Amino acid sequence: MVSNLTMTERRLAVVILIVLSLVGLTMSVAGRADLMGTQGFIVLAFSVGLAFVVMSDFYSPTPDPKRLERYFDDPTKAGIVLSMIWAVIGMFVGVWVAALLAWPDLTFDAAWASFGRLRPVHTSGVIFGFGGNALIATSFHVLQRTSQGGLPDQLSPWFVLIGYNLFCVVAASGYLIGVTQSKEYAEPEWYADIWLVIVWVVYFLIYIRTLARRKEPHIYVANWYYMAFILVVAVLHIVNNLAVPVSFGHAKSYSLFSGVQDAMTQWWYGHNAVAFFLTAGFLGMMYYYLPKRAGRPIYSYRLSIISFWGITFMYMWAGSHHLHYTALPQWVQTLGMTFSLVLLVPSWASAGNALATLNGAWHKVRDDATLRFMMVAAVFYGLATFEGSFMAIRAVNSLSHYTDWTVGHVHAGALGWVAMITFGSIYALVPWMWKREAMYSPKLVEVHFWLALSGTIIYVFTMWNSGIIQGLMWRTYNESGTLAYSFIDSVSAMHPYYIARTFGGLLFLLGAAVGLYNVLMTIRASRMELAQAEGDADIPLVATARAVQPGE
Amino acid sequence: MMPLDHGTIVAFAKSWGLFYLIAMSVGVMVYALWPSNRTRFDRAKTSILDKDDKPWS
Ligand code: HEM
Ligand code: HEM
Numbered sequence: 298m299v300s301n302l303t304m305t306e307r308r309l310a311v312v313i314l315i316v317l318s319l320v321g322l323t324m325s326v327a328g329r330a331d332l333m334g335t336q337g338f339i340v341l342a343f344s345v346g347l348a349f350v351v352m353s354d355f356y357s358p359t360p361d362p363k364r365l366e367r368y369f370d371d372p373t374k375a376g377i378v379l380s381m382i383w384a385v386i387g388m389f390v391g392v393w394v395a396a397l398l399a400w401p402d403l404t405f406d407a408a409w410a411s412f413g414r415l416r417p418v419h420t421s422g423v424i425f426g427f428g429g430n431a432l433i434a435t436s437f438h439v440l441q442r443t444s445q446g447g448l449p450d451q452l453s454p455w456f457v458l459i460g461y462n463l464f465c466v467v468a469a470s471g472y473l474i475g476v477t478q479s480k481e482y483a484e485p486e487w488y489a490d491i492w493l494v495i496v497w498v499v500y501f502l503i504y505i506r507t508l509a510r511r512k513e514p515h516i517y518v519a520n521w522y523y524m525a526f527i528l529v530v531a532v533l534h535i536v537n538n539l540a541v542p543v544s545f546g547h548a549k550s551y552s553l554f555s556g557v558q559d560a561m562t563q564w565w566y567g568h569n570a571v572a573f574f575l576t577a578g579f580l581g582m583m584y585y586y587l588p589k590r591a592g593r594p595i596y597s598y599r600l601s602i603i604s605f606w607g608i609t610f611m612y613m614w615a616g617s618h619h620l621h622y623t624a625l626p627q628w629v630q631t632l633g634m635t636f637s638l639v640l641l642v643p644s645w646a647s648a649g650n651a652l653a654t655l656n657g658a659w660h661k662v663r664d665d666a667t668l669r670f671m672m673v674a675a676v677f678y679g680l681a682t683f684e685g686s687f688m689a690i691r692a693v694n695s696l697s698h699y700t701d702w703t704v705g706h707v708h709a710g711a712l713g714w715v716a717m718i719t720f721g722s723i724y725a726l727v728p729w730m731w732k733r734e735a736m737y738s739p740k741l742v743e744v745h746f747w748l749a750l751s752g753t754i755i756y757v758f759t760m761w762n763s764g765i766i767q768g769l770m771w772r773t774y775n776e777s778g779t780l781a782y783s784f785i786d787s788v789s790a791m792h793p794y795y796i797a798r799t800f801g802g803l804l805f806l807l808g809a810a811v812g813l814y815n816v817l818m819t820i821r822a823s824r825m826e827l828a829q830a831e832g833d834a835d836i837p838l839v840a841t842a843r844a845v846q847p848g849e
Numbered sequence: 850m851m852p853l854d855h856g857t858i859v860a861f862a863k864s865w866g867l868f869y870l871i872a873m874s875v876g877v878m879v880y881a882l883w884p885s886n887r888t889r890f891d892r893a894k895t896s897i898l899d900k901d902d903k904p905w906s
Contacts, residue, residue: 606877
C-alpha cells in the first residue's frame with residue numbers, strides 16, 4: 298500500500314511519523330510520574346512501528362501515474378478490515394462485560410478487568426473502533442463514486458484512518474490503566490481529544506476538497522449525511538471536551554463546566570453522538586448501499602431531503618431527555634421531550650423510505666442475505682426511534698431511567714440498526730473493492746445474518762423484560778407505604794436475564810467473527826486469482842511443443 | 850437596556866428560536882417540493898446506479 302504513494306508522500310509520511318514519535322517521547326518523559334507516561338510509550342511504539350512499515354517499502358518503484366485515473370481505495374480497504382477487527386474486539390469485551398453482570402467474579406481480581414474499566418473499552422471499541430472505521434471507509438468510497446472524482450491526494454486519507462485508529466488505541470489502553478474523563482462516550486483525556494481534533498479537521502477538508510472538484514453537479518444525499526456526521530461530531534467533541542489539564546505532564550483534566558451546565562453539555566454531546574455518530578453517518582451508508590444493492594433508486598429523494606433537515610435540526614434540542622427529573626430547569630426538560638416526539642417523524646420517514654425502496658424487490662431480500670441485513674437494519678431503526686421517542690416522555694422515563702430498558706433501547710439501535718447496516722454495507726462493498734463476483738462464501742453471510750438476528754432479538758427482549766421488572770420493583774409499595782423490595786432483591790431478579798443476554802451477545806459476537814473470516818478469505822481468494830491470472834499470462838501458449846532441456 | 854442575564858437568553862430562545870425553526874422547515878419544504886427541482890432529484894437518485902468504476906468518466 299505504501300508503494301502506491303509518490304516519493305514526496307512517502308517522505309511526508311516519515312516526517313509525520315517522526316514528529317508523532319517525538320510527541321510520544323515527550324509525553325512519556327513529561328508524564329513519567331503519571332499514567333500519561335504509559336500513554337506516551339504507546340504513541341511512541343505505534344509511530345515507530347509504522348515508520349518501519351513505511352521505510353521497508355520506501356524505495357519500492359514509484360507508482361504508475363495511470364493509477365490517478367482510478368479511484369483511490371486503499372484506505373477504504375484497510376478501513377473495512379480494521380472495522381471488522383474492532384467489531385470482534387469490542388463485542389468480545391461486550392460479552393465479557395455482560396458476563397460480569399451475571400458472574401461478578403470474572404474480573405479475576407485484576408484491576409484492569411474491573412467492570413468500570415472494561416465497559417468503556419466495550420462502548421468505545423464498538424462505537425468508535427467498529428462504527429467509526431466503517432464510517433471512514435465507506436465515506437471515502439461513497440464520496441468518490443457519487444462525485445465521480447478521486448480523492449484530492451493519497452496521504453491525507455491515510456492520515457485520517459491511521460490517526461483515528463491511534464486515537465482508538467490510546468483511548469482503549471488508557472481505560473484499562475485507569476485514565477478517564479468520566480464523561481460517557483467522551484472518556485479519553487485531553488491529549489487524545491486534541492489529537493482527534495487534528496485528525497477530524499483533515500477528514501473534513503478531504504470531504505470539502507473532493508466535493509469542490511466533483512464532476513457530478515448535484516451532491517447526492519448520502520454525502521449530506523456523512524458531512525453532517527463529520528461537522529457536528531467536530532463541534533460536539535470540541536465543546537464537550539473543553540477542559541484544563543492539571544499540568545502538561547498529567548493525564549487528568551478538569552472540565553470547564555460544572556454542575557447542571559456540565560450535565561447538560563455532556564448530554565447535549567451524548568445525545569447528538571447518538572444522532573450524528575450512530576445515526577447520520579449510518580443513514581449515509583443506507584442511502585447509498587441499499588439502493589445500489591437492490592438495484593433500485595431510493596423511493597423518494599424529496600423525502601430523503603426533508604428527513605435530513607428534520608433529523609439535523611431536531612436532534613440538537615433533544616439531549617435534555619437524558620436529564621428528566623434533575624436540577625435542569627423544567628422547561629428545558631419539556632423542550633427535550635417535545636423535540637424527541639417530533640423527531641419520530643423524520644426518523645420514520647427515513648426508515649419508511651428505505652423499506653419502500655425495497656417494495657417490489659422482496660424476492661431479492663429473500664434470496665440475498667446482504668440486502669436482508671439492510672432491510673432488518675431499517676426495521677430496527679424504525680423500532681429504536683419509536684422506542685426512544687416513547688422513553689423521552691417524562692412519565693415513561695420515570696419508569697425506564699436507570700433500568701435495563703435503556704440498555705435494551707441502546708442495543709436495539711446498536712445491534713439492530715448500526716451493526717446490521719454496517720455488515721450489510723461491508724458485504725456489498727467487499728466484492729466491489731477486491732474485484733470479485735461475490736463474497737468468498739455467501740453461505741457464511743447467511744450464517745452471520747441468522748446469528749446476528751437471533752442474538753439481537755435475545756438481547757433486546759431480555760433487556761426489555763428485566764428493565765420493566767426492575768423499574769416496577771423499584772416503585773412497588775406495600776400497605777405500610779414503604780418499598781416492597783430491597784434494591785438487592787431487584788439485582789437477584791435480574792440474574793437469569795443477564796445470563797440470557799450474555800448468550801444473545803455471544804451469538805452476535807460469533808456472527809461478527811464469521812464475518813471477519815469471510816472478509817479475510819475473500820481478500821485471500823482475490824489475491825490468489827490475481828496471482829493465478831499473472832501466472833497464466835506467463836505460460837507460453839505452445840508450452841507442450843518441446844520439452845525444456847537442462848542447461849539451455 | 851435589558852440586562853443580559855438568564856431571563857433574557859431564555860426569552861430570546863423561546864421566541865426567536867421558534868421562528869427560526871419554522872422558517873427553516875418552510876425553507877426546506879419549499880426547496881424539496883419545488884416542481885422544477887424534480888428533474889434534478891430524479892437524475893440524482895438514478896445517477897448512483899450503473900456507474901463505471903472510474904472517476905471523471
Ligand atoms: C456482542 C454484542 C454486545 C454485547 C454482549 C454488549 C453488552 C453490553 C453490556 C453488558 C453493556 C453494559 C450495560 C450496563 O451497564 O448495564 C453495554 C453497554 C453499551 N453497549 Fe453494548 N454490547 C454488544 C454490542 C454493542 C454494539 C455493536 C454497540 C454499538 C454499536 C454497543 C453499544 C453499547 C453502548 C452505547 C452501551 C452503553 C449503554 C448505556 O450507557 O446505556 N454494544 N453493552
Ligand atoms: C428518535 C430517536 C430517538 C430518541 C427520541 C431516543 C431517546 C432516548 C431516550 C429517552 C433515552 C433514555 C435516556 C435516559 O433515560 O437516560 C435514550 C438513550 C439512549 N439511546 Fe436513544 N433515542 C433515539 C434513537 C436512538 C438510536 C437510533 C440509537 C442508536 C443507535 C440510540 C442510542 C441511545 C443510547 C446509546 C442511549 C443511552 C445513553 C446513555 O445513558 O448512556 N437512540 N434514547
